[in-house]
Amino acid sequence: MEVDDFILIEQSSMVNSKRGIKVQNPYLPYPVRIDEIITETEDKNLKTFKLVFINPDDEEKFAYKAGQFAELSVAGKGEIPIGIASSPTEKGFLMFTVNKVGLVTSYLHAMKAGDIMGIRGPMGNWYPWDIMEGKNVVIIGGGFAFTTLRSSIVYMLDPANRPKFNELHVIYGARTPGMLLYKDELAEWEKRDDMNMHITVDATDDPDWKYNIGFVPTITDQEAPPGDADTYAIVCGPPIMIKFTQPVLDKLNYSNDHIIMSLEMRMKCGIGICGRCNIGKEFVCKDGPVFTLDQLNMMPKEY
């Protein structure tokens, strides 16, 4: 067990109430303040929230890994599971990018810097960083599912971590240039020589567009390295992208246990208790959200 895992368990472990020791409540959010809100996309439907812990000690308790998620809690509205977009190597804040769809997300979009909310977590498993050490990593993302992939890229590019991984390839696509997340960082990553960055859009009439045009599966076919025992693909995106990327990875010889995906189910508790998010016997909140294609093939197709 690694240190971070230990903290996770420690934080939620409960000491017998009869001995009068304070019981940790895994449903109780840490209070946070919204430090900054950044509108990411041209349709203004995606905003990034930078959150800062009100009690500085909580940051340490919230030790997380790239690929995990958290429950964002807004008093009076409820909680939503959102992938952690910041990297564990970035200290002093947490970052989440939220698509506006319903009750809580719409309310969040109307909040402002300085407002108080809460956060529970970190939750779920993470991308298999220990297994991927020394290996090539190919990140394939589409739309706003790029959040935990950003976390992963920043994590791997950290000077202390970059030597731990071999080649790093990133293929990231959105409908239009204006729908890409984290545009400044994407431009920086394009310039680096220690990673292969392939940005693409479905279509654009922008004459200055310097990058690819084409769907993510097509660009994957053209740019991704062939699969082998030392190469892992992490795939996150809308169902349609996943559906058409899978055959491309098959063709490139990626084996199912080298294809890693992150799933989404409606959630409430986030800790495997409320019974809402199961696929077969797995609770996506606790046993996932990260699964290999091999694992998914053994589970009912109900997601």
Add this chain to the structure above:
Amino acid sequence: MKFIKIDKESWAKGLERLDDSFRLFGPVKQDKFHNFKELDKGELPDLSLLNTRLSPKSVVYPQSEVMFEYTLDENKEDHHILKEIDKDYSPRAVIGIRPCDAKAFLVVKPNFDAPEYKDPYWIKSYEATTFVGYACDTPCSTCFCTPAGCGPFHEEGLDLLLVDTNDHYLIKVITEKGENFLSAAGWGAEVDADAASDQIETMRHTAEAKITSRVSTDELKDKNITDLFEASFWEEAAFACINCGTCTYACPTCWCFDIQDETYGYYGIRMRNWDSCMYPLFTLHGSGHNPRDTKIQRVRQRFMHKLKYYVDKYENGIQCVGCGRCIRLCPVNIDIRRVCELMNSYGG
């Protein structure tokens, strides 16, 4: 093993005495039906019935439960911050719980009391509770506790077992918690253990013989999850279901809940409420996508969870104690015994 005899007059007196040190819960008639509720001072549990409509899971896990409170008043220093509230975890006892319903708490325990995460509300309530079971002499036609791994005199999950011998009650002391309860009640007329044990054994055999439902569960664990999931019988099994959710609300082993915030002016609470996999909203994503959009998928989820996913995940038998409530209350006669048989025998 220790056995106590209580004549029926001292029953009421003991309960009255217990009122000082325990919150007492028991079955009472409310409107038309019996349910478990907290007994008023002097109110006696009604032990004349076979079992309550809803299970006593609410004694530990209420249908609605406040988790936190908050204020939205920005003039208050801790506005928008959720705070824990004081809850009553003083000793409580549930009197007249049937053995099946008591075992149900052990069936749901691995969910609320998992190695990684502990549900503080369930655990503290559970630990505060003394379970005074009431043996079943006349199980009904829908009961199938014995094939479900339980039984009319089953002791798992009980602190005391109360047996009605017509002219008096015999109490079998199962745990220390039960012992403490007895001394608080002042019941101490110990009887010869061998004779009492023999008498109870005879009654147990008679009661068990009355359970005629035969359900096989032995093959479930060896089936493949995806095979069962794709089995051909689900459409037919789900055909009549109207997704009313009655089965899940009445069931002692169904544990799913929803979390909601409710605000009154500036003051608000975060609460949890029983929920049901039978409702389409249960899994509806904000995007409109719903992985369990049809009733077949939802009926399949209920039975697969109880009879396969649970079996594989916890290696603790099936997630059902055979109380028969879902069978008795289903408006369209969907019968878990039949579905279990279909699953258990699927694929030869």
